[in-house]
Amino acid sequence: MKCEEAGELVTALVDNQLSALERAAIEAHLKNCSSCELVYRQQLALKSEIRRAVADLKAPVTLRKKILNDRRIRPRQPVVENRPAWRVIFSLRSALAVALLVVLALPVLYVMKTDREPVSVSALEIHQRIVRGEVSVIKAGSAEELKDSLYRSVAGSFAPMTYDLSKIHLKPVAGTVQEVNGRKLLVTIYAGAGATVTCYTFLGMEADAPPTADRFYDTNKKINFYAYSHDGINAVMHREGNLICILASTMPTSELLALARFTT
Amino acid sequence: MLHLDHLYRVAFHLVKEPDQAQDLVQETYTRALSSYEQFATGTHLKAWLAKILHNLFFDHYREAKRWLSVEENKVDEGWDYRENIPRENRGPESDILNKELSNKITDAIKKLPEEFRMPIILVDVGDFSYAEAAEILSCPLGTVRSRLFRGRQLLRERLKDYAEAKSKQRK
Numbered sequence: 001m002k003c004e005e006a007g008e009l010v011t012a013l014v015d016n017q018l019s020a021l022e023r024a025a026i027e028a029h030l031k032n033c034s035s036c037e038l039v040y041r042q043q044l045a046l047k048s049e050i051r052r053a054v055a056d057l058k059a060p061v062t063l064r065k066k067i068l069n070d071r072r073i074r075p076r077q078p079v080v081e082n083r084p085a086w087r088v089i090f091s092l093r094s095a096l097a098v099a100l101l102v103v104l105a106l107p108v109l110y111v112m113k114t115d116r117e118p119v120s121v122s123a124l125e126i127h128q129r130i131v132r133g134e135v136s137v138i139k140a141g142s143a144e145e146l147k148d149s150l151y152r153s154v155a156g157s158f159a160p161m162t163y164d165l166s167k168i169h170l171k172p173v174a175g176t177v178q179e180v181n182g183r184k185l186l187v188t189i190y191a192g193a194g195a196t197v198t199c200y201t202f203l204g205m206e207a208d209a210p211p212t213a214d215r216f217y218d219t220n221k222k223i224n225f226y227a228y229s230h231d232g233i234n235a236v237m238h239r240e241g242n243l244i245c246i247l248a249s250t251m252p253t254s255e256l257l258a259l260a261r262f263t264t
Numbered sequence: 265m266l267h268l269d270h271l272y273r274v275a276f277h278l279v280k281e282p283d284q285a286q287d288l289v290q291e292t293y294t295r296a297l298s299s300y301e302q303f304a305t306g307t308h309l310k311a312w313l314a315k316i317l318h319n320l321f322f323d324h325y326r327e328a329k330r331w332l333s334v335e336e337n338k339v340d341e342g343w344d345y346r347e348n349i350p351r352e353n354r355g356p357e358s359d360i361l362n363k364e365l366s367n368k369i370t371d372a373i374k375k376l377p378e379e380f381r382m383p384i385i386l387v388d389v390g391d392f393s394y395a396e397a398a399e400i401l402s403c404p405l406g407t408v409r410s411r412l413f414r415g416r417q418l419l420r421e422r423l424k425d426y427a428e429a430k431s432k433q434r435k
Binding site: 010056062 | 272289388410412
């Protein structure tokens with residue numbers, strides 16, 4: 001491959017938008033071409049800086065209000081028709097039945113919601129607190145020491161999942177144990193060039209994914225990956241046996257998904 | 265409100281003033297809700313909204329020339345602007361520098377020629393896939409890829425000027 005042909009493939013590699021064949025070709029070229037490899041690193045860094053620059057940019061509250069109060073998008077009033085009395089009674093009965101169902105179902109839904117949502121969403125809040133330096137962490141001399149320390153902190157009941165993120169210049173620098181609704185989360189913190197990635201391991205099931213998460217099925221690994229976001233933090237979750245693993249970062253979801261898929 | 269922050273980020277980088285970004289997003293939601301029957305099942309909602317936003321921008325804001333003028337710049341290969349920029353949040357001074365860098369990045373994106381600016385805004389700011397960006401821009405996927413490459417090179421060149429000026433100030 002010539003360098004002139006490599007530029008666009010380098011860009012697509014940064015965005016994880018290549019077919020397997022293209023990826024193999026450009027990765028082989030980068031191993032032997034230092035100038036294209038430099039362009040790759042520069043584009044990766046630039047994308048990371050752009051992501052960081054826009055992460056805090058949110059729609060103003062006034063805009064939300066303006067849209068909601070926009071007369072043009074208010075729902076149309078339903079057409080009132082003259083209905084016979086028996087239909088009105090039937091409608092009232094239906095409404096009462098629905099109301100009863102809601103009353104009965106709400107506590108169940110609430111229990112399900114409080115049991116399911118917080119752990120996966122809390123992971124993202126923990127990520128923000130870690131980045132802000134509000135969480136006390138365990139530092140270790142090596143990745144193995146850190147893993148061992150976290151493993152011992154839950155009395156050996158499960159071990160943290162680890163990733164090799166050296167290809168994107170990230171290494172495990174610290175860890176912490178967090179508790180959400182009585183469940184222990186082992187957190188490994190990866191840091192390096194331009195980003196912080198936190199990895200959460202805990203005992204759970206796929207129902208721990210937020211109901212609104214996007215699901216991606218990896219046909220090769222036969223694993224479901226769940227992607228979701230909260231307050232500018234992106235996350236990808238998957239299950240291995242009885243363990244749930246969540247990767248969280250401000251990195252784009254597509255990159256996190258690629259990390260989770262290709263490093264598990 | 266679904267995808268509001270994403271759309272606002274895209275609009276913010278398209279138009280000149282934040283107020284215009286708000287108007288553009290508001291108009292986008294109005295159009296979307298008045299033509300929701302055109303939304304095809306299976307289409308990514310965020311991409312559909314972004315396409316409406318892009319078309320509105322193209323039809324109105326672009327015609328009114330309410331965006332910054334652009335200057336062509338040559339591309340200088342082999343220089344890494346990160347060498348002169350502090351990397352981590354290490355205190356108030358670093359926060360100010362990071363904020364300044366964020367503003368510079370936003371300004372630099374706004375000043376890119378439109379053909380390169382749109383793919384960068386959609387892919388890097390809006391987090392759209394190449395296929396979605398191609399659909400929104402009504403162009404081939406290969407065009408998105410080549411314009412992204414060229415656009416990022418231009419952007420890096422412009423941030424280089426900023427980083428060098430900062431470096432001179434410190435000396």
